Amino acid sequence: MVWLPDFGCYHPAMLKDAGVLLEARGLVKEYTGAGGQVRVVDDVSFSIRRGETLGLVGESGSGKSTVARMLLRLVEPTAGEVTYDGINLLAASAGEMRAMRRRIQVVFQDPYAALNPKMRVREILAEPFAIHGVSGRPMGEMLREVGLDESALGRFPHEFSGGQRQRINIARALALRPEFVVLDEPVSALDVSVGAQVVNLLRELQRTHGLTYLFISHSMPLVRYLCDRVAVMQRGRLVELGDALSVCESPQEEYTKALIAATPEMPGLA
Numbered sequence: 002m003v004w005l006p007d008f009g010c011y012h013p014a015m016l017k018d019a020g021v022l023l024e025a026r027g028l029v030k031e032y033t034g035a036g037g038q039v040r041v042v043d044d045v046s047f048s049i050r051r052g053e054t055l056g057l058v059g060e061s062g063s064g065k066s067t068v069a070r071m072l073l074r075l076v077e078p079t080a081g082e083v084t085y086d087g088i089n090l091l092a093a094s095a096g097e098m099r100a101m102r103r104r105i106q107v108v109f110q111d112p113y114a115a116l117n118p119k120m121r122v123r124e125i126l127a128e129p130f131a132i133h134g135v136s137g138r139p140m141g142e143m144l145r146e147v148g149l150d151e152s153a154l155g156r157f158p159h160e161f162s163g164g165q166r167q168r169i170n171i172a173r174a175l176a177l178r179p180e181f182v183v184l185d186e187p188v189s190a191l192d193v194s195v196g197a198q199v200v201n202l203l204r205e206l207q208r209t210h211g212l213t214y215l216f217i218s219h220s221m222p223l224v225r226y227l228c229d230r231v232a233v234m235q236r237g238r239l240v241e242l243g244d245a246l247s248v249c250e251s252p253q254e255e256y257t258k259a260l261i262a263a264t265p266e267m268p269g270l271a
């Protein structure tokens with residue numbers, strides 16, 4: 002990757018050609034329900050290049066979060082492989098996985114549920130460093146990076162709006178300077194204009210820190226704005242995968258066309 006000191010960011014074109022960071026092959030997840038085995042993810046394969054944003058879209062229940070959770074090993078796959086920077090994640094020991102958790106972070110949909118209501122922002126931001134036994138970073142800097150200021154430190158999550166809480170979640174996710182962030186519908190719970198601001202922030206942070214994103218969303222306009230490529234899921238399967246602009250402008254599958262037709266435009270994207 003090429004850092005451009007005059008601009009304080011990585012060269013975007015360089016980022017996207019920097020090789021594969023993550024590869025998922027043949028991911029399967031089955032659950033045992035009342036009616037027997039249910040396959041909620043079925044033979045899903047994709048790769049994500051360093052510095053790229055891959056969108057993952059599909060209707061509710063299509064398996065997007067399950068795929069994301071398998072990449073993070075929050076859910077164990079029934080079958081398949083995940084390779085991260087050449088390391089087989091599913092065969093990684095607890096120690097290796099712990100080291101991986103510094104490199105891979107996640108931001109979930111619900112900014113209310115993700116923050117411990119009994120902790121002040123100061124404690125929330127200190128936690129990742131304590132868990133990993135590493136020295137912290139200046140908290141004012143961590144907050145300014147996400148558009149908040151030091152006055153937030155002594156306050157509790159309930160004293161913030163949804164957008165501000167999601168900014169705190171993002172600050173926490175970026176605390177250990179990860180390289181890959183899974184964003185599981187990070188703005189779906191927010192008002193459209195607030196969501197657009199958070200998306201713009203995510204884009205700016207990506208450029209400043211050379212981040213790689215998996216961006217899960219229901220919104221095709223958002224995917225078109227933020228993503229380089231997009232993977233479309235239908236009932237556990239990948240049905241379309243391609244350049245985000247091409248998929249949004251000339252979708253091949255009827256299912257993708259229906260997804261595009263179902264999502265309204267999103268104003269406020271810079």
Ligand SMILES: Nc1ncnc2c1ncn2[C@@H]1O[C@H](COP(=O)(O)OP(=O)(O)OP(=O)(O)O)[C@@H](O)[C@H]1O
Pocket residue numbers: 032041059060061062063064065066067068
């Ligand atoms: N622990 C579980 N046990 C049984 N079934 C599950 C479990 N977790 C998820 N599922 C099922 O797997 C399917 C996919 O769920 P998943 O949460 O991955 O969908 P999604 O695409 O993220 O949906 P949404 O857009 O609503 O977030 C759903 O039918 C869900 O009910």
Ligand SMILES: [Mg+2]
Pocket residue numbers: 065066067185
């Ligand atoms: Mg989900």
